[in-house]
Amino acid sequence: MAVTLSLREAVQIPVEVDGVLPERLRGLSRDAISQLPLTQGNVRRFLGDLFDISGSLDDDQTLVFEGDLHAVKRIGEGQSLGHIKVKGQAGMHLGSGMTGGSIEVFGDVTDWAGAEMRGGVIRVHGSAGDCVGGAYRGSIRGMRGGEILIDGDAGNEVGRVMRRGLIAIGGSCDQYCGSRMIAGNIFVGGVAGARAGAGMKRGLIALLGTSKVSLLATFERAGTLRPVFLKPFAKRLQLAGLDSLSAAMGMPLERWCGDRLTVGLGEILVPDPGR
Numbered sequence: 001m002a003v004t005l006s007l008r009e010a011v012q013i014p015v016e017v018d019g020v021l022p023e024r025l026r027g028l029s030r031d032a033i034s035q036l037p038l039t040q041g042n043v044r045r046f047l048g049d050l051f052d053i054s055g056s057l058d059d060d061q062t063l064v065f066e067g068d069l070h071a072v073k074r075i076g077e078g079q080s081l082g083h084i085k086v087k088g089q090a091g092m093h094l095g096s097g098m099t100g101g102s103i104e105v106f107g108d109v110t111d112w113a114g115a116e117m118r119g120g121v122i123r124v125h126g127s128a129g130d131c132v133g134g135a136y137r138g139s140i141r142g143m144r145g146g147e148i149l150i151d152g153d154a155g156n157e158v159g160r161v162m163r164r165g166l167i168a169i170g171g172s173c174d175q176y177c178g179s180r181m182i183a184g185n186i187f188v189g190g191v192a193g194a195r196a197g198a199g200m201k202r203g204l205i206a207l208l209g210t211s212k213v214s215l216l217a218t219f220e221r222a223g224t225l226r227p228v229f230l231k232p233f234a235k236r237l238q239l240a241g242l243d244s245l246s247a248a249m250g251m252p253l254e255r256w257c258g259d260r261l262t263v264g265l266g267e268i269l270v271p272d273p274g275r
Contacts, residue, residue, distance in 0.1 A: 004055050004066065005063070006066050010067070010068035014040070015039070016074045017073070064086075069091060076103045077093055083103075085105075086103070091109075091110055094110075095120070102120055109127075118143075121147045122147070128150050130174075132154050132158045143165045149237070154174070170190070173192050179197070182203065183201075183203045186203070187233065189209055205269070207268065215258075219258030219259065222256065222257045224274075
């Protein structure tokens with residue numbers, strides 16, 4: 001069975017659990033796990049000070065977090081293998097910099113989920129905050145691989161400076177979706193806020209919720225199509241349970257190219273208003 005870490009009570013001072021990963025817990029006794037270091041505010045703590053620990057790491061290397069985790073940050077940061085389940089809301093930086101494995105959240109996540117990740121899968125059965133798959137301030141590369149799949153909504157700057165990978169949002173998102181995007185694929189099933197694709201060089205943003213999309217003047221309409229290349233993405237999202245988003249990929253779509261203030265090879269797809 002899995003190792004389960006149950007937060008005894010909600011905390012007001014954020015707790016950072018970077019380093020508490022399936023690959024690090026492998027082969028450790030329960031006592032050794034309880035002695036793993038944490039940071040709470042500016043104080044060093046041990047895992048056993050805040051969490052009850054049960055189970056042992058099984059063959060599929062599953063680690064479970066449960067409790068009121070809204071102030072528990074950096075779950076799965078740098079993860080390279082195994083599976084993490086979060087039963088409830090998760091704090092900032094979930095899965096940031098991860099290179100492999102998977103994280104599944106049965107609730108909402110806050111800001112910077114999957115920031116600068118390079119591989120693996122993050123599946124959120126809820127909504128997310130700002131900068132999903134984004135680059136940290138001052139960084140020249142955001143998400144560089146992997147998948148982030150979200151049932152609900154997301155905040156501002158989804159995929160900021162994204163380099164490659166897949167982000168799929170079943171609901172809506174706020175402003176600057178795909179800003180300064182270099183490559184990769186972003187799919188949004190609801191309504192996107194203003195300035196989608198601002199400064200993008202290459203890559204694909206598909207805003208599939210409505211044809212009434214206000215794009216920047218630096219994007220140029222390039223016709224209507226029913227893109228065959230979306231079929232593998234549609235199949236993948238259907239398997240992930242994002243059926244409505246998958247179905248929307250089969251409709252006629254308008255193609256817009258930009259941002260002409262940069263290289264201008266990016267594409268934004270929106271539903272054809274004449275369909």
